[in-house]
Amino acid sequence: MTDAELRQRVKGMIVLCCRLKMLPAELKDDQELFDPAKGPGLDSIDVLELVVNLEREFSVVIPDRETGQRVLRSVNPIVEFITASVKK
Numbered sequence: 001m002t003d004a005e006l007r008q009r010v011k012g013m014i015v016l017c018c019r020l021k022m023l024p025a026e027l028k029d030d031q032e033l034f035d036p037a038k039g040p041g042l043d044s045i046d047v048l049e050l051v052v053n054l055e056r057e058f059s060v061v062i063p064d065r066e067t068g069q070r071v072l073r074s075v076n077p078i079v080e081f082i083t084a085s086v087k088k
Helices: 003-017 044-058 065-071 075-087
Strands: none
């Protein structure tokens, strides 16, 4: 899977899991996911759904809160985390 394809899958998952009223293409790679002033403003329920789906879909593990806070900031760190986890 190419980087662009992975980004599209991640964006699609974010929009679907979090029931956002936007198209995946409208979500920018560096857009902050949890700040409603800068992005969609995800909440704690969205985080749970997103983590479960990322782990299931991409066979990755987000083991703790600190990792989640680092990884789930925007599409870019999510893609980087998946890519790094697959290479291990």
